[in-house]
Amino acid sequence: MISERVYTVWDDAPAPNRGGDVNISKARGYPYDEDWELHSYPIGNGYMGANIFGRTDVERIQLTEKTLANEGLYGIGGLTSFAELNLEFNHEDPIQYKRSININDAMAYVTYNYKNVAYTRTHFMSYPDNVMVIKLSANAKGKISFVLKPEISYLRKAYEKNARTGKMTVDNNTITISGFIDHFSVNYEGQIKVINTGGTLKAIQNGEQSEITVSNADSVVLLVAAGTNYELSEALFLEDEHNKKLDPNSFPHEKLSRLIQAAEHKGYENLKQSHLEDYQLLFSRVKLQFNADIPLKPTKQVLKAYQADASHHYLEELMYHYGRYLLISTSRVGTLPCGLQGVWSQYEVTPFTGGFWHNINVQMNYWGAFNSNLAETFTPYVEFFDAYHPKANRLATKYLKEHHPNAIAKDSLENGWTIGTGTTPYKIVGPGGHSGPGTGALTTKMFWDYYEFTMDTTFLKEKAFPAILGMSQFLSKTLVPVNDSLLLVDPSASPEQKHNGDNYITAGTTFDQELVWENHHDLLKAYKILDIQDDFKKTVEEELTKLDPIIIGKSGQIKEFREEEYYGEIGQKNHRHISHLCALYPGTLINSSTPKWMEASKLTLDLRGNNTTGWAMAHRMNARARTQEGDKAHEVYTKFIKERTLPNLWTTHPPFQIDGNFGTMAGVAEMLIQSHQGYIHLLPALPKAWRDGAYSGLIARGNFELSVVWEDGKATAIEILSRSGGLCKLRYLNISDAKLTTKTGELLDFEEENSDTISFQTIKGERYYINM
Template sequence: MNLFRTTNLLGLLLAFATIAVADERYVLRYDSPATDNLLGVSKGRSKGLGYIQTALPMGNGRLGAMFSGGIDTEHLLINDITLWMNSKRGMDEASQSGTRMVSSSEFETVRQAYRDGKYGTKPGSMESQSTKYLSSTEPLGNYAPFTDVLISTGHDPAQVRDYHRSLDSRTGLGTVSYSLGEGTFTREFFCSYPHDVVVARYAAENSELNLTISATTKHKGAHTDAIENRIVLSGQASMVQDDVEFMQIVQIDAEDGEVTPQADGSIQISDASEVTIYLAGYCDYLPVYPSFNGRDYETDCETTISAATQLGFESLKKAHVEDVSSLMDRCRLELEFKPSGSTTDELVASGGSLELENLYFHYSRYLQLSCSRGAPVPSNLQGLWNSDLKPAWNCDYHTDINVQMNYWMVDPANLSESFRPFVEWSKVLAESGVHTARQTFGINQGWSMGLNGNVFGFTAQNEHGRRNQQSGHWLCQNLFDHYAFTQDRAYLEEIYPILKGAAEFFVEYLAPWKDGSLVVYPTWSPENSYLVKQYGKLNKQAYGASWDQQLVLNLFTDCIEASTVLGRDEAFRKTLQDMIPKLCPQKIGQYGQLQEWPEDWDNPKDTHRHISHLIALHPGRDISPLTTKELHEAALVTMKHRGDESTGWSTGWKTCFWSRLHNGDRAHKIYQFLTSKRAYPNLFDFHPPFQIDGNFGGAAGVCEMLLQSHLRSVNADAQTIEEAAFVAYQKDPNEPKHFIPVTPDEKLADAPYILHLLPALPSAWPNGQINGLKARGGLEVDLQWKNGQLTQSTIQAHRDTNLRIYAQHKLSQVISLKKGQSITWPSRP
């Protein structure tokens, strides 16, 4: 055996050793390749199991890949999260927002239809007037695929033995191995954040590799060249204005093999024992409003691929594993179960297990850091992975829950870095939304955002009048909650203009209703209908929908706190404080439910997937079994009406709802349904089709079962949580079923967060532990439990902070911690 063959054998042994010592709690395993139905096919709403549902994902936040593990042909799907098509960029600042130019009289005409109760869809209705005057006619566009890399082996799948395909979510390493004849073949894949490349290594023992590598794209007019050991693909994503240009370089190191470029742009490798493939790709997108152009993508491709190839496979892999594992190791869930030895698709098909629930949580964290880190835009409806030129729902940014849900688990699950793309995108929306606020609604202060967003600053109202909404308040809830967890004052300074701008918009947008209270309109309650028998299932536009009113209270309260902490805008703070009691109250309806609208229109047989009027329960903080008993009971009635089974993301949200209602067994039942009945074989969320928000919502639900920190103590001397906690709604003395918003005292800005330990621990998880959960107030928490009871927790401060602990129905005194200090609870004797 020559020296190279010996070195290659050692590499193979090391690779197998890495696989052998992998923590099985993190590993997705399969005994067959993915189903590859993508080549030449585009089915954005395909109901069958195909590539997207069975291939395994990798990503570094901007650059993404999936591998199929195909025996005869490996298919790498490549994505760049900034690559969009079918929209416009480079327009003037107002036009780039997509806004409709509306006169004050036209806007008043629309509002009059609401005041007159013009329901339904006929001419003159709320919907038809909103479509006519407010809805944008500009193209939103859609997220676009990047490229496909195909690696043909010439191997016959029917002759293969001992096939294994896996993805280790702790290390971000994908592997494939099998035997054929006398040979053993292995592959390793990863997508590096430190070096911004996709890397694959093929190796053969007792045989040789004869590969053909090609790169293609679904975009028309692309050009591919094979030069020596490199494939260069250049192309354009078609836009209505200003096509997006992109480039990809695939560089091949075959060491002892022969490399031959082909006239068709492919490369053939002959008689190699090991082949390493490096891939870099970029488009010309920059997050600069309104041009969204200017990246030197060609130079970036060349610089990145050169740096990667100089470092080599082992150095790149070492840096990648250290990077991913350092983030994954921050938070670790350990439920008590005996490993089954089943493959992941078998676990899903078996109907659920603790093993699957444990894996699903870790995998969701892996997906989070893979599709949201270091990019100027957040994860979209499919996170980062898309194969279609016409994906379902444009694979865009829906702001009526989806993009927000994508970020619920980021801080609790200790992946705060993943939140940065959401912040950068919000800055662009606030800049663009100034024009939408002014041109569409005649509001000269603040910014506005509609239902759908893209990477080009689209903030206009949806093209359908029944889907007109505001969403700045919900986006700002995510922004402020990140501060609540981190307590980073510099970050608060950064986002304060966005918070203030959103609040300024609503100060002007709110208008008095019949009873004189201030309501949001035009609006809807996503995506639900009312008075269906009278006006049809498309009767959706409304006024004062409960979700809007709850979020406006949330926004005003957060803005008051931010301005207090930063010591600015006292006059504006006073404006918000004066407006809060005038907001439309929350109401309990005829069935004992929390009303979805200010009118008692709720139907107890309505099982709609959106339950937006419980936003104050989750992800908000203003309804709690511990502090708002009557609103809590009304929320229970609403949850009973809506039922348990739904789409993937809705199932994830219901897991969070039941956790906040402190019903751990019900939360677990739904989480179990999510992980088994709403998961594809590769554990992507089954909406259907694939949407990634269910993965993130489910992981957020696990965090909520084990730790909650949204309540705050405003009374340091109180001995009970009912007396200690701030309550945002008080009963109307004249209307006992109405609950009026409460103006927060400025002392709320210094109020300690209350850490509720194991608030919804399910009986199905009697023994276990979780390390590295984050709590609001700049805290990190480890928890252990046995026989359903807390045995020990460790709480560490990442900032100087005060806190209180609520565990086993008891509230601690205020505890002060300096940065770096920790305590155990219950305290050791």
């Protein structure tokens, strides 16, 4: 139904490398490195990431390992750069230069011609083998010569803030860097093994600097592994003393040595094959294109042309697939979840810690995982949740002691759990300050979505139901009766909204009320599916009727605060957060069956405006998709690409935050398929700009895989793979006039609800076809 396309991010010149500037701080992170942020090309495997500059004089490859942290901002720990790998080639003024990432394969390349020799560097970050692999080759023998000079990032004297110690040693063909960061007792190590074919290799220890010189080799393979003594566990979060969170007597050396030895034994071609099989199993699931030609010019020029004239839509397509590439590269089973900067940071102190911020950002990272057929990338968050959950239970009790002491249960487990905004691999916090308790329910929405998209009842029973139940138990205790028919979360805050310079704390913000509703509503659905009856279910049923979560104000707007009358009289009119519209997206309370709320949502989005930060544009894009205003969703997507997308296609808050990449990825899919209202709505927010196109592999709730072709804005062919069986309910204009067939062409009957809605029973594993 759709052709194969190879997607490449590329440039015809190396990235500049002026280094970081300690005098520049971005979002309280430092030092800022503009060339790294705008021009380097990222690869990753969930455990670690690398940024490749593609230089021919001295190549810079900056390495990040996701568990390496210093004190960071706010004292809760923060991601920090691991090391720099410098390769001295001294190839000045090459010709026919190109650096690129093939995102279909997750392979990065540097190619050029120097003194009549064609050189190629191939890079990939293997998830199965947890190593970075770099191959240097040429079209003539004996032409590979360079000096490897690693650098330990931000080495400081021990008495300085965020201090790390470190040393570098070389043994035969392996350089080992190792050291210690005091704040969390982090032991870190990296190993770089150089394997040459032909030529000579010389190891040099020059004071504190270890070097390996390769001369006149035919080809060279570098294997890189990195790690720390970090162990994800309940004990890590339960331990309050920062320097006792990790075992200072535990070292990653043996583990890394095994990884390097296994990779060397496996060999380059087998490493490459394992990488490709693993990555393509995920990436190849989805195809999506808007029938725009692929421009034959560097990506930065494609972006520049789009900024001048957005009538060519290839970049909108490329950005969607680049988002999928980045998600696969940052969030894999057994790794930490995807944080604010994915698995990449060149900073000593990363902006906002680079952590998992829960008043929208970490959730946005996974919004597109489910409908874009990458549900398993959410597993790292589930693993992370399992580890922090006991601490979250204690935080719930602590919060209730402070605000609702009379509601505390005798059994502390019945207090449920809670989480606030700032979270890192080392610490979680409770709600308060600028965001209300609804942050926890914004989190559990991901658990419910995972179930609805996969129909995995084991996950529902063992993971989603306990998480959603515990959140409802906690939220139930934050509700204060105002009268017989009204319960309000108190205290309550709408994320990051201020009034007269201070965080605005009140009762019953729309953010908190709507998310209590969402969590309670999802819990009742889970009760029904699992056939569970208990007394708390009755409590939830009663509370659900007393939340009054959505109120329309005198401006026709969705109120953000109950005491607000006209739009903007409390808080910032054009605030980046649209927290009072979480019931529209990612929630489901506001939908086509609530037309007055839907119209008020549209007006609220108009009033809020699109002049905002990167991730905030992404939320608006998804909200416009849910209001089915396809052209307005496309308008904010266009603005996002023009104003918040960098030459390497990372996106910026500013500075770089990966949630914008993932939020707009989700938005593209949401414009093309929705399934939150009990039926699968095809092309619900198709903009005029995407007149012709096709997709395959997108997922709808109920675990249906959809493929659709459309021409002149109208669907012409639809294919459905039923991955779990059950009733399939479809909505599309005049779909009742279409023919439903099996793969053999057998005509099938369907139930007609109305001219635009049909339903039919499906068999697990079977495909169904609709010809319009």
